[in-house]
Amino acid sequence: MSMDAAARDLGAPLAVLDLAAFDANAADLARRAGGLPIRVASKSLRCRDALARVLALPGFAGVMGYSLAEALWLVGRGVRDVVVAYPTVDRAALAVLAADERALAEVTLTIDSAEHVEFLTGAVPEGTPLRLALDVD
Numbered sequence: 001m002s003m004d005a006a007a008r009d010l011g012a013p014l015a016v017l018d019l020a021a022f023d024a025n026a027a028d029l030a031r032r033a034g035g036l037p038i039r040v041a042s043k044s045l046r047c048r049d050a051l052a053r054v055l056a057l058p059g060f061a062g063v064m065g066y067s068l069a070e071a072l073w074l075v076g077r078g079v080r081d082v083v084v085a086y087p088t089v090d091r092a093a094l095a096v097l098a099a100d101e102r103a104l105a106e107v108t109l110t111i112d113s114a115e116h117v118e119f120l121t122g123a124v125p126e127g128t129p130l131r132l133a134l135d136v137d
Helices: 003-007 019-033 048-055 068-076 091-098 101-106 114-123
Strands: 038-041 060-065 082-084 107-111 131-134
Touching: 019 038, 019 048, 038 048, 048 060, 060 068, 068 082, 068 091, 068 101, 068 107, 091 101, 091 114, 101 107, 107 114
Parallel strands: 038 060, 060 082, 082 107, 107 131
Antiparallel strands: none
């Protein structure tokens, strides 16, 4: 049965994924990476099942998330090693992060200025062990 036929009576929004092509593309990426781990950008792969599928393949490790809220959501569903790609000023999400030992161990925040470090210092309780990545341009 064709993908068009399989999806004909399903409502929108809808995506159809050719799993054989997906797996072949992932294998080719891993081959070209030459043993370096590939971090998957969640904003490019918006289906959680597809994200879990690729992370289970050899050569893939971790996720680059769009926001802290998304990173917390992913970690809450078993995804490990999530780097938040952009500096966050989401106080509510930072409070959730600071209160969750598992999330603190799995989420890395990107910082890009001394002002952002100062913001984070005031946004989470003193002594909160944040994992940080410094963005230098």
